[in-house]
Amino acid sequence: MTNTDWIGFIGVFQILLAYFLNVTGKVTHKDLSFILLNTIGAGMACLASILIHYVPFIILEGAWTLVSLISLLKFLSGSKHYQ
Template sequence: MSLQNWIASFGVGVLLIGFFMNVFGYLDSKSKTYSILNAIGGLISCYASWMADFYPFVVLNIIWSATAIISLIKKGVPRETP
């Protein structure tokens, strides 16, 4: 298996770990851990897609990762209480 396939498999594996943990109730979809797994897995998958010159998945994974990163930023900002 090529290096590109190893990188892609690792990235997808990280995404799937978060997905399975959420589906089976071990991880809440609103948790920071879930967002971190999505951001990291998406960025790794994006890199592997870029290596393969498969740009539709580069775009998909950029959006996936950006959404997760924005979610992390929002979770880190304390909310004002009246």
């Protein structure tokens, strides 16, 4: 496997781990661990997609990263809209 494969694999693993932890009740969508797993995972998957020039997943993972980043910023600011 190439470095790009590893970046993508680790990123997708983090997204799937966040989802698994959420559906098994270990974390909620408001937990920092869930938000970080999604933000970092989507960012890594997006980077891997950029490196292989695969536009559909650049769009998907880029959007996922932005949404997760907004969630992270709301969490860090203690926004009442987030709670």
